[in-house]
Amino acid sequence: CEPKSQDLAKCFLDSEPLREADEDAASEVHLNNSTMTEEEREEIQQELVKLEEEIGTLKQVLSSKEKQQAELRQKLGITPLSELKNNFSRSWHDVQTSVAFKKTSETFSTAGQKTSAAFSTFGSAITRKLGDMRKPEANVLC
Structure with a gap:
């Protein structure tokens, strides 16, 4: 999967939750580490490096989006206090109704x-x- 800025979530995030079988497979790899061939070990190491790079990219994208969100909120005059007040008012209205x-x-x-x-x-x-x-x-x- 080649990451594009619009498709990062689709590309990097697994929609399936971690299952017991996955956990078992992970522990087997760890336990059978000594029986792994050098080629398998290198392949897994490369996969790990690639995954760490993808995580770094996602963190950068998230940080950029959070900055953009903060700028837009500031332009709209939305402060944390006003947001808290609005949330409280909305919640109180929901309770009353x-x-x-x-x-x-x-x-x-x-x-x-x-x-x-x-x-x-x-x-x-x-x-x-x-x-x-x-x-x-x-x-x-x-």
């Missing part, structure tokens, strides 16, 4: 209304009792 938040909010609202009604009823009962105690005929009967 979630079904779980709405149900919890409704539950607390209902509980608050019931608690308020209970205190109101309790207050009315206390007021009535105090009013009854102030009446002179009520005190005589007690």
